[in-house]
Amino acid sequence: MPHIAREIDRFQEFLKLQGLKLTNERTALVREIFSTHYHFEADELLFKMKEKSVKISRATIYRTLELLVKSGMVRRVHLGEDHYHYEHVSGNAHHDHLVCTTCGGVVEFNDPDLETRALQICEKKKFTPTFHNLQILGVCDSCRRKGQTPEAPDRVQMIASRPKQLRK
């Protein structure tokens, strides 16, 4: 997979600039993240690696994710749950999320008009923005067809989440 090799190179370059090292663990994680996952949780990554019998500790997972975020290759986002989700950044295009509170599905969108408007608001408030994060919670088309009706606005606080894997 040439595409993944490129990501690994990109990461290595970043590491070198910081005087840091590319290890087997870091390589394996970049490979995993950029090959299959899109939105994922740290714990999920830990589980996947265990499944593949690649031994990587929780501490290393979190440390590597932090580096990937710093390098700009991975983004840390809130999707309405009480912990972080991560997503890899391939096209570099900023985007936001529609999160279905019924099935937990996530749809991305990028809307230049919305971005522009957000910048105008910042300007008006003399605020220097660096990052923004918009989640719209609701019910996706296919869940709605299945008869799911949305909760009253402002009361939706939980989204459907996958069953937890065992920790150890």
Next chain:
Amino acid sequence: MPHIAREIDRFQEFLKLQGLKLTNERTALVREIFSTHYHFEADELLFKMKEKSVKISRATIYRTLELLVKSGMVRRVHLGEDHYHYEHVSGNAHHDHLVCTTCGGVVEFNDPDLETRALQICEKKKFTPTFHNLQILGVCDSCRRKGQTPEAPDRVQMIASRPKQLRK
């Protein structure tokens, strides 16, 4: 304070509809939330009550907040930290947040154009929205004047947070 009495009534009405009871603890929490705080954390509330020598357990705090969220009187929001913040809903006007990553300050804004655009996006994606949550992270005017420069976009992940109170 007639205004707070009204909020308590509102909550009681909600509780009655659900076959639930208004207790001293719940009343005290509504009073606290609607009298002084605006954005607050569960733990902060716990601490304030302790300070006032009103004995309320953590479990009750969380249980009551959940009810208040269900009733629509309180909203649960992410402000860029890894745990929830709450805010009471008085005017019922939806708003979003500018969060300063330097001082931790929060500025609210409500922008009809932005809301409209968000709805249009949902329509296009056949998504039925119920709630949305937009945080713009960056540096506020007064911090910028003090010479704080923003981090590179997409790499800002932490915001300044107040020192933690002791748990117990």
Next chain:
DNA sequence: TCGTTAATTGAGACAGAGTCTCAGTATCTC
């Protein structure tokens, strides 16, 4: 290729936010 040095790793302790259980207590309704 080898040795040195400094970064990295894993195990497990720790911390913070939030949930759950259960026995004792308070509220609401009649």
Next chain:
DNA sequence: GAGATACTGAGACTCTGTCTCAATTAACGA
């Protein structure tokens, strides 16, 4: 006022995430 039922507090527990420290490994130069 009594009974039924919901509520509370204490503390155990879970989950996410961080930290420490001894042992390991990558990277660089000779």
